[in-house]
Amino acid sequence: MWAAHYDRANQPELRGGSAGPREDDAVEVFPRILKLDVGGLPVEWIDWREAVGLYFTDKIAWEAGSEKIRLRGGRCRETGDRSELAIDSIVAVRDRSHRFARGLVPTLSRRELYHRDGGICMYCGLHMNYRDMQIEHVVPRSTGGVHEWTNVVAACEPCNRHKDDRTPEAAGMKLLALPYEPNLAEWLILANRRILADQQAFLERLAPRRNRLT
Incomplete structure (x- = not known):
């Protein structure tokens, strides 16, 4: 033992x-x-x-x-x-995995969305507790918006309520950053709450450089 x-x-x-x-x-x-x-x-x-x-x-x-x-x-x-x-x-x-090469899309979950957006409302910039975050569909599902990484952002309850069943443009709101679909390296960073500095540095080299500003 x-x-x-x-x-x-x-x-x-x-x-x-x-x-x-x-x-x-x-x-x-x-x-x-x-x-x-x-x-x-x-x-x-x-x-x-x-x-x-x-x-x-x-x-x-x-x-x-x-x-x-x-x-x-x-x-x-x-x-x-x-x-x-x-x-x-x-x-x-001593084997070769094709997970990264196949470009597998990580499963969208509330926890990973919270970490992807840094716990910040993507409309007003408010820092939120995990329990206070709401999943907001940029293009509302009622008008054909899909539940996927590129159409969801973290939002606070007041912004989510104000936007309601509208697009950001119709609601007079602007996204602070564009939603994106993380690759496997990015997802592994998001999925580990106790990631070490050397592990994060290794994975960040495999993460694409993104300009999320709108």
């Missing part, structure tokens, strides 16, 4: 034993690992336990992160030494 220690300043250490945190807590406390294919394209987020399986089945082709999660296993009966394994924050596996 492994216990995890995140090798970074001011981070707690998780060990086995009844007095310590539960094993499941490690999945919540420690950052997820960014999994790449062997060509260096992003695939998905995995937890440290899945990463252990990749290391022990020799599926790690190379590593690219600057952060480490150190795992401590059992002790050797002969020497008393404790086994250790250091997992990188970014790992490439």
Whole structure:
């Protein structure tokens, strides 16, 4: 059985034993690992336990992160030494995924929309709490607008109510930024609330440069 220690300043250490945190807590406390294919394209987020399986089945082709999660296993009966394994924050596996190359569109959800628009109302610029955000269809669904990334923005309740069942032009309102459909790299950034600096920097290199200003 492994216990995890995140090798970074001011981070707690998780060990086995009844007095310590539960094993499941490690999945919540420690950052997820960014999994790449062997060509260096992003695939998905995995937890440290899945990463252990990749290391022990020799599926790690190379590593690219600057952060480490150190795992401590059992002790050797002969020497008393404790086994250790250091997992990188970014790992490439020995296969090739076509997820990024196929340009898969991430599923539109309230949480990812909130993060895409930075928690800001795209009409008045108000910073909102997640619970206060409303999903606003730029072209109203009643007039043929579709529920997809390029037709939805985050909005506060007063702006959403004022715009009502009209286009921004008809309501005399202007979008602060254009809605867009994130690619896989952008979605992986949005999907991880505990993303590390090296992981974000890696993914940002694969995200298109956008000018969202209207």
